[in-house]
Amino acid sequence: MKNKKKSTKFIFGAIIIYLGYTFINQQIAINNKKAILSQCENQLKEVSEENKDLLDEVKMSNTYKYVEKLARERLGFIKQGETVVISEEK
Known part of the structure; x- marks a missing residue:
């Protein structure tokens, strides 16, 4: 009788x-997945903001003022009758 009680207790x-071991392992796995999900959500937010900026730039690139601005800044173009001023900064 004592052996039966000991074996059932065991x-x-x-x-x-x-x-308990299984529960702890599952909680660790859940926490890891939540951290990965949070990281992915942050990356999605950053990429969405970058995408919005790029879409705005595409819309703006279709305007004449933007094309003129790029030509002036990158290519050094000037309008007829304008005087070019070059400053030397040290």
Whole structure:
């Protein structure tokens, strides 16, 4: 009779330890997945903002003023009758 009680206590103890171990491992896995999800959401937000900026730039690039601005800044073009002023900064 004592052996039966000891064996059932041992089995219940082993089951409780196994369930505790499984629960802890699942919680660790869930926390890791949440961290990865948060990281992916942050990346999505950054990419969405960058995409919005690029779409705005595409819309703006279709205007004459933007093309004129790029030509002046990058290519050094000037309008007829304008005087070019070059400053030397040290």
